[in-house]
Amino acid sequence: MSAAAGPVLVAGYALAVPFSVYVPGFLRLWRRREPLVVVAEELGVALICLGWTLRGDRTAVAINATWGVGLAAALALTRKRKH
Numbered sequence: 001m002s003a004a005a006g007p008v009l010v011a012g013y014a015l016a017v018p019f020s021v022y023v024p025g026f027l028r029l030w031r032r033r034e035p036l037v038v039v040a041e042e043l044g045v046a047l048i049c050l051g052w053t054l055r056g057d058r059t060a061v062a063i064n065a066t067w068g069v070g071l072a073a074a075l076a077l078t079r080k081r082k083h
Contacts, residue, residue: 002054009051016044020067030075038075042068 019025019041029037045068052060 005051005054008047008054012044012047012049012051014044015040016048019044020071033075042072045071 019029019037025037028034029041045064048064049061049068052064
């Protein structure tokens with residue numbers, strides 16, 4: 001277990017949660033597809049996966065990686081809506 005895992009997880013969750021759990025943030029991510037929001041979400045998920053890797057929890061890495069890859073695929077496969 002690495003001592004760096006804690007701060008990495010905090011940074012990752014701080015970036016990802018506002019755009020995945022908080023409804024207005026998710027709407028910015030999904031409906032408006034704001035580029036900085038998409039990058040922040042994906043960077044947050046990558047940091048979360050790194051943090052759990054440093055802690056040695058393969059299950060948490062798999063769950064979070066599935067979310068990150070699934071979200072990226074969904075965003076890529078669906079069209080941006082016109083407002």
